[in-house]
Amino acid sequence: MFRVLKEVFIAIPKGMFVVFKQMFHKPVTVDYPFVKPPMAPRYRGLHFLERYDDGSERCVCCGLCAASCPADAIYMEPAETERGERYAKIYEINELRCIFCGFCEEACPEEAIFLGKEYEFASSHRDNFIYTKDDLLVKWPRTKPSEVKFLRPMRRVAWQQSEEGRPQH
Ligand code: SF4
Ligand code: SF4
Numbered sequence: 001m002f003r004v005l006k007e008v009f010i011a012i013p014k015g016m017f018v019v020f021k022q023m024f025h026k027p028v029t030v031d032y033p034f035v036k037p038p039m040a041p042r043y044r045g046l047h048f049l050e051r052y053d054d055g056s057e058r059c060v061c062c063g064l065c066a067a068s069c070p071a072d073a074i075y076m077e078p079a080e081t082e083r084g085e086r087y088a089k090i091y092e093i094n095e096l097r098c099i100f101c102g103f104c105e106e107a108c109p110e111e112a113i114f115l116g117k118e119y120e121f122a123s124s125h126r127d128n129f130i131y132t133k134d135d136l137l138v139k140w141p142r143t144k145p146s147e148v149k150f151l152r153p154m155r156r157v158a159w160q161q162s163e164e165g166r167p168q169h
Pocket of ligand 2: 071098099103
């Protein structure tokens with residue numbers, strides 16, 4: 001009997017007070033997918049292949065990105081234009097193998113391959129994770145301004161800040 005009375009007059013009001021108190025707090029969740037929180041500056045999402053300002057492809061199929069990839073996720077085959085310019089006839093990234101380390105972005109001498117902010121590329125079929133050159137190459141004419149100038153420096157600054165804040169052993 002005493003236990004029941006304790007539940008009714010102490011435990012339940014105590015629980016209700018906690019619920020009532022939370023009603024006035026700012027929510028910690030967001031209404032995804034209608035609201036999308038900004039990603040951290042160092043976030044590395046889906047890759048894209050950049051172009052020069054005249055629309056030509058930056059990638060010269062040198063293979064440095066593939067060589068630096070620890071997951072063996074990049075495959076390419078080179079070709080030459082009539083003017084003898086080298087380009088990637090085939091360029092594919094297996095996003096299921098990729099560990100989003102960013103080494104390919106760092107290794108690229110042409111600033112051609114980048115990891116963007118896109119994270120909504122879930123699929124129910126494995127084949128859909130093989131991203132071909134058509135999928136990766138930035139659409140032309142551009143639909144939004146190029147981020148090339150900012151992405152790498154922004155990530156380096158964010159990395160330095162996180163290193164400075166890390167405890168020294
Ligand atoms: S993306 Fe860059 S590193 Fe990779 S093949 Fe093209 S030019 Fe070379
Ligand atoms: S992010 Fe890393 S794992 Fe993914 S393709 Fe680039 S180098 Fe390979």
